[in-house]
Amino acid sequence: MTTTQQVPDIVSRVRTRLVAAEQEGIHLRVAGEKLDDEWLYVVVVPAKPGVRASDHARLMSQIERELREQGDDQVLLVPALEE
Numbered sequence: 001m002t003t004t005q006q007v008p009d010i011v012s013r014v015r016t017r018l019v020a021a022e023q024e025g026i027h028l029r030v031a032g033e034k035l036d037d038e039w040l041y042v043v044v045v046p047a048k049p050g051v052r053a054s055d056h057a058r059l060m061s062q063i064e065r066e067l068r069e070q071g072d073d074q075v076l077l078v079p080a081l082e083e
Contacts, residue, residue, distance in 0.1 A: 042076070
């Protein structure tokens with residue numbers, strides 16, 4: 001169960017992980033978040049043009065796994081493209 005008090009910490013950990021991924025050449029950033037029915041949805045978009053969809057998906061899957069291992073089971077990272 002994710003609460004509103006946990007949201008800033010979880011989103012901060014996601015942002016930290018995305019910054020670390022820049023070393024691998026994967027440039028993504030958090031574009032927003034929404035807590036709905038105890039599930040936290042974190043929208044992730046490319047921070048620069050040219051991010052491959054496979055890299056985007058792979059990194060988000062890794063981050064979700066890491067969050068689950070830390071006890072945050074109800075967090076989904078949502079891939080998106082900015083308009």
